[in-house]
Amino acid sequence: MFRKLLLVQLFLFIGLCVVAQVPSISPSQIKQVNVDNLSDAQIRRIVDEMQRNNLGMSDIDTYADQKGIPSSEAEKLKARIQMMGLDKLLDKKKSSETFQKDTKYSDREFNSTDTSKVDLFRQNASPTDVKRKKIFGAELFNNQNLTFEPNLRMPTPANYRLAASDQVLIDVYGYSEVQHDLTVSAEGYIRIPNVGPVYVNGLTMEEAKNRITKQLSTIYSTISTGKTFVQVSLGNIRSIRILLIGEIQRPGTYTLPSLATVANALYVSGGPDENGSFRSIQVIRNGQVITTFDLYDFITRGDLTNNIVLQDQDIVKVNPYKTRVELLGEIKRPAIFEAKDNETLQNILDYAGGYTDGSFKDNITGYRINSKEREVINVPANEIASFKLKSGDQFFVDSILNRFSNRITVSGAVFHPGNYGMEPNMTVTDLIKKADGVREEASLTRGIIRRLQDDFTPAIISFNVQDVISGKTLIPLKKEDSVIVFSKVDLRQQYQVSIAGEVNKPGGFPFADSMHLEDLILLAGGLTDAASTKHIEIARRIRKGEYDSKDSSKAIVKQLDISADLASVAGERILLEPFDEIVIRKSPGYNEQANMQIDGEVVFPGRYSILSKKERISDLIARSGGLRPEAFPEGAVLLRKTYINSSDSALLNNKLELFYNKLQDSSDISSVKSAIERKYQLLGINLDQIMIKPGSKYDLLLEEGDVIKVPKKLQTVQLFGEVYFPKKVRFDREYSFREYIRGAGGYTASALKRRSYIVYANGEVKNTRKVVFFNKYPKVRPGAEIFIPSKRNHKGLSGQEVLGISTGVASIALIIVTILTRIK
Structure with missing residues (x-):
């Protein structure tokens, strides 16, 4: 029994380990x-x-x-x-912005309420806000460049009445000189030194000046004689408290400067709300309505007559609107407009700025809500000025038709093609005369007229252009007719000849009559230095009127020789035909210099030209004076171009496309592409073997663009990857691979030892091999780089896979226990 329990616990432990390793x-x-x-x-x-x-x-x-x-x-x-x-x-992440408005109007100080009441901008506009923006005049309170700030630097208005907290500046000058800076007390007095208190509350500036001058005359006798003068002005002004009520965005009590007007108060409170009137804004003082402000007077005429200066404890009331109508379509300012009782549709049209240039003015279509349903109303132009409005009306001004009443068109081979106005009894002859006649290349045998018939189906009418010009044929025109006179040039395929190969400007050229081969070569910039004057090939199109199934030829090809000075063609003069294709071959005995580079520890490093196609690395070393004593041939490398020529590039790219399609992950594709698209690739060479046995399999043939680098003797080894202290260490022949690892702190926990590899100084790579159960590490040489890769991150098993494995392990454990029981 103990053995059974032990086996069950063992397999359950294995199952838990599997779960833990996911x-x-x-x-x-x-x-x-x-x-x-x-x-x-x-x-x-x-x-x-x-x-x-x-x-x-x-x-x-x-x-x-x-x-x-x-x-x-x-x-x-x-x-x-x-x-x-x-x-x-x-990048679709939402950004939030806030706007704070400064309520400090100028250098004149005053008390203010919470600045949050002045924030008029909302990031998330509700349907109510959207509708409010369509109301004519609402943009005044959404424009941060228009604040209606009172001008506190202007001369004090004559009707301004002093009150508590106002600052009064008194300047006495003349025979006597003195200045006083006084503040009106809560009881309404200012206290003048040597004079005493003077009551100024409720006085205008003119009245206050007269009273102050009279009091100062008691101590300055020269005031009455005119030798001393008194000037009274206003310094810092007081603050007043205004109550805004009614249909307004943010009703409440606001503290404003005493020069603030009705417009200032409306602005700081956000203006009328969705139901607020822009035309019935009342100012209530001491229980009486003293004025009614109409914002439309300011918007349409710039009239601020009723924009009075407010006083302390004034009430600004925004009444609900009575009549609103909407005007849309071809007008200059489409919006929702508020109308007074005596206003008509013409007034609303004036508020909208009038018609646009493309509007249909004969009729305005309206939509009205009656007691039971909606109805459509038509307002003729002669009734607009008297048409009475009803709240909720919607009016639409349509645009004119996008068509012409008398347009005819002429195009093609005429001197002035375009649109013309049709005149009574106008013919095609008259239209061509208006277009200044036909051009020289015009085809006179046939022209066409595109016309819409009475049932609006298109029709084409052909005519003889020559007969029309001479007046022999008269063809009357209709509205929207389009006359086309064809050009002989447009009716013929553009003739060209082309030249390729060893010319300075290969390509296609316009064909001309009596054009010879030598002429085309000159047009192409002449022959290149590599051009051969032998076996020049001309391919010509086959033009046969009859079809012959036995004839499989596709082109006529001629080969010929020309003289070097292009004076003549050997044997005959070649006259070119349209669409001829000429190829100038490269001279078979012509070779351009092929250069390569050798750097590092040779006697004469630098650029060398390859002498022959059979020249090898050992030949170049000999030409460069041989290796220096401090050279390290085992570390020499050869850099060779990835693409030898354009054909190699195209072939390799086609093969790579198939390989990229097999890669699933973008990181793998990116890394492979970056490796392939490098200009040079590293080619490991064994220069020490080449010097010992020139001409051997190690002694490679040189190619254009090769770069050979011969380093100095290397004395270090570099370690990378999963070691505790990656670093560069001194090379020691007595050290083995694992001793170098121990010198860098040893392997980390994630090191993949069996995949370790070495990159030698010459680019050669050797990896660790498995021999029986042990790792056989490559030999370390001077200048080598040791790489220890990390273990790949396993994605693990899914929950269902873990459950399946655990269930399977438990089932196996149960079977084993059952078998052991039966054996006993």
Whole structure:
């Protein structure tokens, strides 16, 4: 029994271990994974997480800091997201803006209410706000450049009445000089030194000046004689409290400067709301309506007559609107307009700025709500001025028809093609005369007229152009007729000849009569230095009137020789025909210089020209003076061009396209492309073997663009990857591969030992091999680079797979226990 329990516990432990080893790589664990190793699916999960957190592309650095990702990996992450086209999703992140309005009007100070009441801008506009924006006049309160601020630097108005907290400036000058800066007390007095209190509350500036002058005359006798003068002015003004009520955006009590007007008060409160009137704004003082302000007077005529200066405790009341109508269509300012009782549709049309240039003025269509349903009303032009309005009316001004009443068109081979106005009894002859006649290249045998018939089906009428010009045939025109006179040039395919090969400007050229081969070569810029004057080939089109099934020829090809000076063609003069194709071959004995480069530890480094197609690396070393004593031939490398010529590039690209289609992940495609598209590729050579045995298999033939680099003797070894302290160490022949690893702190926990490899100084790569159960590491040489890769991050098993494995293990355990029981 104990043995059974032990077996069951063993298999259950195995099942739990399997569950525990299922990793889950989430975006929050990206700091443990190299971005280059992430799949496209994992990148999409990262983008999803950033979207949930309302992060955009500009926040990737912040996201990386939160996850502990280095800045270099964050840049890679940006590049991957952009390459996959996911940056557009992150760029849709909403941005919020706030607007704060300064309530300090100028250098004159006054008390103000909470500035949040002046914020007129909302980011998320409701349907009510949208409707309000359509109301004529509402834009005044949404324009941050228009504030209706009172001008506090203007001369004090004559009717301004002093009150508590006003600052009174008294300037006495003449025989006596003195200045006083006094503030009106809460009881309405100012206290003048040596004079005493003077009551000024409720006085205008003129009245206050007279009273103050009279009091000062008691101590300055020269005032009455005119030798001393008194000037009274207003300094800092007081604040007043105004109550705004009714249909207004933000009703309440506001503290404003004492020079504020009705328009100032409306602006700071946001103006009338959706139901507020723009034309019936009352100012109530001491229980009486003292004025009614109409904003339309200001908007349409600039009239601010009723925009009075407010006083303390005034009430501004915005009444509900009575009549509103909407005017749309071909008018200058489509909007919702408020109308007074005695106004007509003409007044609304005037408020809208009138008709546009393309409007239909004979009739305005209206839509009205009666007691039971809607109805359509037509307002003729002669009734607009007297048409009475009803609240809720909608009017639409239509546009004129997009057609012409008398248009005819002439095009083609005439001197002045275009549109013309049709005159009574006008003919095609008259139209051509208006177009200044036909051009020289006009085809006179046939022209056409495009016409719409009475049932609006199109028709084509042909005519003889010569007969029409001479007046022999008269063809009457109709509205919207289009006359076409064809050009002989347009009716013929453009003749060309082409030349390719060894000329300075290959390509196509217009054909001309009596054009010879030598003429075309001259037009192409002449022959290149590599051109051969032998075996020039001309391909000519076959023009046969009859079909012969036995004749399979597709072109007429001629080969000929020309003289070097293009003076003549050997044997005959070749007259070209339209669409001839000429090819100038390269001289078979012509070769351009092919250059390559050798650098490093040779006696004469630099650029060399390849002498022959059989020249090898050993020949170049000999030409460069041989190796220097400090040269390290084992580390020499050869850099060779990726593409030898354009044909190699096209062939390789076609093969790579098939390979790219097999790759599923964008990171793999990107890395392969970057490796292939490099201008040069590293080709490992064994220069030490080449010097020992020239002409051997190691001694490669040279090609154009090759670069050979011979380094100095190398004395170090570099370690990369999964070691605790990657560094460069001194080369020691007595050290083995594993001793170098121990010198760098040893393997890390994620090191993949069996995949370790060495890149030698000459570019040769050797990897670790498995011999029986042991790793056989490559030999370390001077200048080598040791790479220890990391273990791949396993994606793990799904929950269903884990459950299946656990169930299977438990079933096996149960079977084994049953078998053991039966054996006993």
